[in-house]
Amino acid sequence: MSDAVQTMYDGKRHREIWVNGVDRDGDTTDLESLVKQIPKSTNKGHPTWKLFVGGIDPPFVIDSHEIPHFTYLDDKAAYEILMSRLYAGTRLGRFWPYDFTAHGQVRQGRPNRGRAAILEEENGGDGQRNATWGQGHNNIYTFKGGPMDIEVHSKGSLIAETASPSSHTGTPSGGKRPASIISPPKSAPKRIRNKQMTAPKEFSSSDIVSLPIETLRVKFAEVQSFAQAAFGERNDYKAIAEESQKEKALVEASLKAERKRNGALDAQLEVKITVEATLRQELQTKVQEILVLKRDLELAVPASGNTAAATRAGSKDPPTSVSSTEEDRVRSKAIVDSLMDSSTATATTMKALTEQAKKSYDAKVAMEGALVDHSESLNAIFSKLLHDLRGEIQKVVSAHAGLAVLLDQEEGVLSQAGIQVRDAATAVAPGLTDKNGDVSMEMDEQP
16 A cells, blocks of 8 residues: 555544654644534544654754644653643643643543653652653543554545544645744834744634724733833832932931041040040149158258257257248148148049049940940831832832733734734725725724
């Protein structure tokens, strides 16, 4: 048989095996209607899609090294795709709808096919147990594989086993990707042009001609409103950040003033300590002078007494030096009293200055303690404000990133939809486009 191909059982019937280097993605003609028939028990599957049982190993790279789309997967390939984490749930359900749902879960009732998936040691297995996948609500799917019997059939007999839709005219292999997987036009912004966008169902090629212009207007208005709200929220957080910066500047200015006042108190205390040392030195000097005068006085009084006695013994005249001795004693006593009074006054002054210096030192210590407490309180308040502000800024950044992704998707969708509307309108009624080739926004008012 010239059209003989190798086949393997897919759970319902024998299906042609996909061959690497020969086959490509499966045919996507009437894909939507075929997918709707998947849950029906009488459905025997797609008439031309092939069964992938190996030939491309992980790690996968999108658009350059990945398992072909629009094929049936055996258990090992399905598990490897899930573990790669490359595809969102919607893409899993679109590229391999007979294996996954639109939410990215293994389709309920999916039969085990082909190679089994073994849980290796690096994934917590022992190299012998079959891999499993949690479906929620204690529903576990085990990739235990299916019959590996390879048979030879003709392509005609394989196609005859399935009920082919009347409008199906595709080839077994080499089909195009679905029309809703679109590449943005060259006129689109660069950030959109570098991405491949997936259009919603309402923008599929089958009904794009009947898409109302009002739908595009409403969608654009919704995106614009969401963007304005997000930017407004960002401006609010920016104002909060500016107020926090002002409060920080006030705290720093207060700390600077406190340090300046503390420096002035230090200077005053140093001056008082210097004066106290000077007075203490003067007091010591005067005490030394008093001691010297006292000693001289003690030496002078006995000498004067001896002289007076000798004079009285050698002469009959009355003594004449008694009065002078008394005068010297009175004068010495007056000098000593004056010095003692001066020393007492100096000591009193020094004591007062010492007490004043001690009070100043105690006041300085108390002020430094209060300043430290105030600084710690201000630092705690500012740290809390800064922490809260960072949290809010992180929320804004996350919201802005989500908004950017949404805007990119909506802009790509709207751009492609607008181009398709223009092309469709031009093809149906050339008069509905203006001189620039754009669809007139008042087209719904035309008779």
